[in-house]
Amino acid sequence: MKSKKITRRGVIKSGVATTVAVAAPTIWVPTIAASQSVNVWTYANFIPKDFKKEFEKETGIKIRERLVDDQGKEFNLLAAEKNNPTADICTVAGHRFSQFIDSELIAPLDTSRLKNWSTVNKIYSESDWSVVNGKKWGVPILSGAEVMGYNSDIVSKEEARSWDVMFGEKYKGQTALILQDMMSIVMLYLGYDGNMVAYLNDPAKAKSIVNEARDFLIKHKDKVRKYYDSGAEIQQMLINQDVVVCHAWSGSISKLIMDGFPAEMTIPKEGSYGFIYCYNIANNGPNTDNAYKFLDALLARPEIGANMTKASGYISTFKGSSKYLTDLERRTSSFTEEELAGLQFFRAEANKMKYSLVDPAVEVIKAA
């Protein structure tokens, strides 16, 4: 075979072609991204498929979903992108607002741009936690709780009335929990304030309480089959019967029940914590106008809220959405009066102190 002669012309052509090929994505990718689209960072199934198709068809705006599964991870990703975020909307739990606000990652919500704002139930839209520094932040969309989930064929309702069942010998090696969130529940279980607001002015006391919760979880480490941190994981573990009782976010267990798996969830008598997920406008986002269009469309009809409940398992904050749910869906996404009496919401005031103590404690437990 004759070897091809390298000519000057060939060198120039290939050099230019290579440069164009390498540089091209840096030109067309941002161009495409900046065109008709809205970038939403959210949890799995928070945007109903039907709504997505309808919105994209009616407005021509493409919804680009980026899945997140943890508030801490989302914060870090946004902080790393700070001046040029790729998100237009991010999902922030109400008790995490101050952290995102202090770092200027989210923008205040201009409710005058949302003609369907009144769809949100006033319990959520007019609540104290949604106003920080005199401004409103985020559209509340879904409400959830830290619950005990269990296989109802194996664990009885009476056993599930107390967090004791997670630390007993009967289900040793058949439990799972989300370590960081469980620290707050263990503090509550031990009789303390899991929000740590009561110890804001007493850091030494806060530290000793965290250490007590940490040591408690280390003592009972042998009862735990798995520390996990995503809803899909606990669903898989329950289905495979790798675990029969767990600490979980209510949405994951609710979805399992809706899908016919023999699972139940409860708020044990010692109590637990609730949270509200909100869609927040990202600061300096590339498509803020499209973000408001998306939010307004989402709030247009209560049945969209019902579809979000059906897809995610969490309770919709939209007025009148429950009448679009079946009896099973309504049952699985709600709690009894007795359970609600033990439910308090996560609060943000002591988060900085709390997580500076809890996060290292979590590493100690994992390494123990």
Place this chain on the structure above:
Amino acid sequence: MPINNSRISASDSRGFWSWLSSNQSYHSVSLFLIGTHRKRFIFLAAVPILWALVANFAPLLKMLEISFYEAYPLSKGREIVYTLDNWVEFFLLNVYTIPFLRSIVFSIILTISTLILTYPIAYFLAQHLPKSKQLLYLLILLIPFWVGEIIRTYAIMILLGNRGLINLILQFFGLIEKPIPFMYTYFSLGIGIVYLTSLYMLLPLYSILEQIPKNLLEASADLGAGPWTRFWRVTLPLSKDGIASGCTLVFLISMGFYAAPVMLGGPSSTMFSETIAGHFNVAADRWPVGAAFSSIMLISTLVIAATFLKIMGRGGKGIIR
């Protein structure tokens, strides 16, 4: 060797190339940039080399830089402050050194296990199959690796779960009453990592073993060596380069695995990669600590791998040499 430009003349027809060819500045510049073969290579390779440096080394350097920060990402009002605390933290607290040492020991055990499991397969492929069939069997072995790592890890979970295939078979035949809890233990993690990394051991071993001339083994048999002696005194020493490459690859990969330990491991089998990830997952200015730990892991694994290669290199002289 200079480019022969004697065929370029001012009498070329119109057009951009004609104008360029007759331009003196262009000739001077092109002679400077691509006047020799060496210069032409550098000119063409500059962009890909730059890309490799930027894509691979620049992030590592950035990570090293962040490891000396007090906080990152910087929240409002904070400035960069340099500190050694993140590196010191690793050595001060045994909650970090324990998973680190555990990961090293576990990776070494897994590497040896992978070698023991894949060596016979590579030997069979290279020495016992006819050349015409080797490629086919190799492709058949490669098929699972066409699927992504996460999917293959899920396959292990389906196999080993309480209602997985193995437990179902054992219960069907009445061998067990309750499922055996394979998952979320060192066992499931070990099986998973050996499965995921076996290709990286198999291919280097195969490529070395298939180069061993059969007449060497025939000659040693003629001299009275039995099968075991032939293996120990001929085949194994000649395959040391493959063993070294395979073991290095598997060790480095298994030390850095994150998805498999998260999906297959349990509370008592936390690998160091999970500890590092924990620092990046929490919103508490822990990225610099994670970066320091990543740097420590990178340096340690490279030192261990280099030491191993050096040892294997000293003992790697084959009979042929």
